[in-house]
Amino acid sequence: MIVNLLLLFLALSTNANDEGYCDLKTKTCDNDFFKEKFILYDVNPPEGFNLRRDVYMRFAIMFAEAKKNKNEWKLVLPPWYKLYHWKSERKNYPIYWSKFFNVDSLKSFAPVVELHDIFTKTETNILNIDHLYVLQNFPDPFENGEFKDKWEIGGDCDYDGEFWGYSNITVTEIVCVKFQGRISNLWDLVAMHPSDKFIMFAHGEIPLHDYYGSKTFWDCRKSMKFNKDLIKTAKQFIADHLNCKEEKCASYISVHWRRQDFARLRRNDVPSVQGTVKQIDGFIKKHSPNTKNVFVASDGQNSELTQLESQLTSIGYKVHFFIPTPSQLNDFKDGGIAIIDQIICSHAAYFIGTYESTFTFRIQEEREILGFDSSTTFNRLCPDSGKCEKPSKWRVVS
Incomplete structure (x- = not known):
């Protein structure tokens, strides 16, 4: 939706001076704001919530490392806006990070700021981005058989985002950049215009981690x-x-049963309803024979979930789903409900996930942080027949 920033300013102005923001009456700002520089980014619109969490980590690590060298740039957290898998949101966009995460904890690692905090520091109701870099993939990433870090300015491109629904964000210049490799190489682009105060990178999913799997x-x-x-x-x-x-709970196992696009497009990676029931039953009998409670997180259709529950119940299990009340759905949004599912899955005695699902990856990470044995975490549902590759194990590094 289009947000009226003037109303937003008025709503936030009551305690603005206490936090060093602009005084809307005198149009004066804290001097620290004039010294700060900000980088925004967004992600390919069809990408889901959990992939976007990983993209955030790439940028956050980039900024945390730069901060060690007294880099003055801050990372603006992109609001959550019109995600494909979120069906219940209508007029509730944009959604800020504090709805889902502890922003103070994020700030303990990297110099991040919510977008609405930027608005309260501007003297007008317009946020002007000096340079918007639209990142694009190279047509042949393995040119001459080798993948190399590189970038190149030029070509034609369009910005296919919506600035999270804001009509008050403008751009001075759009620059097309073919890019591949580590995200820290984006600093080379930033250095091209040292006087810029606001820079944005479109398609932030293209740059890769610098330190994936490291401490x-x-x-x-x-x-x-x-x-x-x-x-x-x-x-x-x-x-x-x-x-x-x-x-760490011994009273239940948890399952992430990915359906919808996976069931349509990745049929060789996911089982049928009957195959899922058979695998859950076999897993419990082998690893946790005294367990009768099964928690299921799934994006499946109601008819599929009913079949799964009925068949598991018929062989002696009690199936649990987190079904939000209308009030909870209104308060937490689809993203919050998904996080609740992930938290519940994370504390189970055993977890069975879906192969190469970012939703499953995030649960595995949570369980690593909680200290579960890897044998209870890196398990997957296999297709009814054919190859079943074991999931990769990304162990926590302390």
């Missing part, structure tokens, strides 16, 4: 703590329905 990676991942209300709701569900008040 720095895990330090960043640990800082991504969830909103406390989401944690409280998930733990209350675990206590009430799964009979556990511990960090």
Whole structure:
């Protein structure tokens, strides 16, 4: 939706001076704001919530490393806007990061700021981006058989984003850049215009991690703590329905059963309803024979979930889903409900995921942080027949 920034300013102006923001009456700002520089980014619109979390980590690590050299740039957290898998949101965009994450914890790792905080520091209702770099892939990433870090300015491109629904964001110049390699190479582009105050990178999913799987990676991942209300709701569900008040629960196993686009486009990686039931039953009998509670996180259709529940119930299991109340859905949004599912899955005695799903990856990361044995975490649902490749194990580094 189009947001009226003037109303936003008025809503936030009551305690603005206490936090060093602009005084809307006198049009004066804290001098620190004039010294700060900000980088925004967005992600290819069809990409989902959990891939976007990984893209954030790439940028956050880039900024955390630069901060060690007293780099003055700050990273602006891109609001969540019109995600493909989110069906319930209508007029509730944009959604800020504090709805899903503990922003103070994010700030403990990297110099990040919410976009609405930037608006409160501007003297007008216009945010002007000096340079918007539209990142593009090279047509042949393995030219001459070798993948190299490189970038090249030029060519034609369009910005296919919507600035998160804001009509008050403008751009002085759009620059097309073919880019491949590590995200830290974006600093070369930033250095081209040292007087810029606001820079934006479109298609932030294109640059790659500098330190994937390293201690720095895990330090960043640990800082991504969830909103406390989401944690409280998930733990209350675990206590009430799964009979556990511990960090590591022995009373249930959890399953992420990815359907929808995976069931249509990746049929060789996911099982049928009957195949899923058979695998869950076999897994429990082999690894946790005394367990009767099965928590399922899924994007499946109601008819599929009903079949799964009925068939598991018929062989002696009690199936649990987190079904939000209308009030919870309104408060937490689709993204918050997904996080609650992930938290519940993370505390189970055993977890079975979906192959190469970013939703599953995030749960595996949470379980690594909680200290579960890898044998209880890196498990997957296999197709009904054919090859079943074992999932990669990305172990926490302390």
